[in-house]
Amino acid sequence: MHLLKFLAKISTKYEQLYNKGADVPVAITGFNQAPQASSFLGKAGVVLDTLRSSMINLGSRGYGITILAFEVANTIAKGANLLQTLSKENIRFLKEEILHSEGVQQLVSQDVEELLCIAAADKRKEFDVFSREVVRFGNICKDPQWHNLGRFFKRFDSDLIVHRQFREEAERTMQELTTLAQHTSELYHELNALDRSVQHSRRKLEEVESLLLSQRGESLKKLRSEIKHRRIVVRNLKKKSLWSKSMDQVMEKLVDIFILIHQAISEAFGHNGLTVSVNDKMERLGVAGLASHYAKTITQIDDIVFHATSLPPNMRDTLYNGLPSSVKTVLCSWVRRAGYAEELTVPQIKVEMEVTLQWLVPVAKNTIIAHQGIGSIGEWANTGLCKIHIMTRRSFSVPFLFHSKDFGKMTGTHSSLIRLQTLYHADKQKMDMCILELLMLLHRLIGRVRFGDITIKSPTQRG
Structure with missing residues (x-):
């Protein structure tokens, strides 16, 4: 029933979009503040792997995304990058320049229609990777309407025409998500910097204790001050980034981005790449891993x-x-x-x-x-x-x-x-x-x- 509820919600959106003068609540313009996540001092690269499974329930089912923020930001980056490649300027450059470039003509094919199908199939594969990640995040949401989105994505109408007003809202949503991902990127670097400062402080303290020196030295004071400052920066970035947002809040935005990218692919390539069949007699370097x-x-x-x-x-x-x-x-x-x-x-x-x-x-x-x-x-x-x-x-x-x-x-x-x-x-x-x-x-x-x-x-x- 949750899937039907979601489809009804989408249907309501489109009715509002096509209704002149109607309010269009396509994208949420702001986030409610979630409870502040606990301090994160371990090295980001290690903690991402070791804590992910233990944090997944706390971090996504109604609370802050926390440790999954970096994965979500990575997915947003993929979506933004994919959407950028589908811009009118890039598609024009593809059709007028890349498909006719000497490297492509010499090494891949001289058939422009075949090349266009190959390019379209590649974009659809990238989109599929993005979609699977969105589905995975939906399955760990608290709200069951976001569960099993894969069924909805598979049945999504390839001929659906997205209204201009929805596109504008979705583009603003994309910008909002990339801003959140920007702060998440800054948080990642600050967490690593904080960890380095903490480790350095511990080593310095051990050195002082081993030499029976005073712990009131200038170097230790400076380190403590630096750590205090970095903790404040980390705390503020957690509030501004995906770390403190709930997965349910982010999901509606990700679904809007899915619709936007889907439409962009349809406009750029039509039905090309849906059933692409490259000459099987040719051994392609990428497929062969070479x-x-x-x-x-x-x-x-x-x-x-x-x-x-x-x-x-x-x-x-x-x-x-x-x-x-x-x-x-x-x-x-x-x-x-x-x-x-x-x-x-x-x-x-x-x-x-x-x-x-x-x-x-x-x-x-x-x-x-x-x-x-x-x-x-x-x-x-x-x-x-x-x-x-x-x-x-x-x-x-x-x-x-x-x-x-x-x-x-x-x-x-x-x-x-x-x-x-x-x-x-x-x-x-x-x-x-x-x-x-x-x-x-x-x-x-x-x-x-x-x-x-x-x-x-x-x-x-x-x-």
Whole structure:
């Protein structure tokens, strides 16, 4: 009956939305203050794992979320990031730029419709992860109307058109949640800082006691003052963050975000990706768990090309020892059969390699960044970036990560990585061929550096 009650509530919302002039209580604008949670002094990273099970009932069934605040904030971050990738600017960038980029066309497919289906399927999988987490939080709510939300989510009408007024309310709700998650991120850092101060104070006190010194020293006074200040900061952040909110209060907002993201996916992709069928004959690197390995190989090749005239002794050995087995097997026979009908100079070889490396290296670096991940508890709070293009020898996109100071800022175009910008969907056979061709050129490059052209510098050398 609780599911029917919830569906009736949703239905009432939509009736109010379509009724001109009616009040629209789509999102709660404020939270009632929950009882203050007890002090939390243990190291956040350890306590998250050790206390989670024991705190789950106290922390969510009508009381403050407490220890689950970091998990909830992580889910909010996923939802906000997903919603950002579905913005009109990002979808336009996907369709006009990413799907037609050389890396995607060379390694994944030249069929734009197939690529669009792949991108849509990826977004739907991300949405499914977000939805499952919302369902899990709903099941530990005190109010039974939030239990078993999975049934409602599965039956949600894919053709449902969300009214503009609801969208505006839901977007404000998203901003409210990201603000709460921002304070939760700050709380995470402050808890760790407080723990470090407490541990340092204990060690200092033990040292003083062992030396029979006075406990009124300036250093101990300073530490005690610092701890007192940090406890006040932690106490205030608990009140401002998800820590002191009840799961029931947060759930209605999360359901609104579910509806908002669902509609955004429908608008961006229609029915694409619902029954996507990628060519099964192709072995994709991500599915095979090889994307990160191949990305590392590509960056190593690029480093060797850059340091060709001053190559460290072990750099080439490290590359060859770490080559994918399928590449290593073919490489030996290729080298033995290689002919040198046309002797190229060092700059000429570098220019030829640059043609491929120019588009391949950014994709590899995107893959490495994506594999660093921000999904585990607390890990998202340690990221030091919000939205930035890191300028190295090659510039490349970085994912939209949240920092405590910039959690709610989601402006800008194509600020989030998608799988098509990495090696995840790359065809393994095409990737092997690409790396083999680069390795053959690298073999010739190292030979030329050894026996001549040592002093010649490539005109395309990156500084």
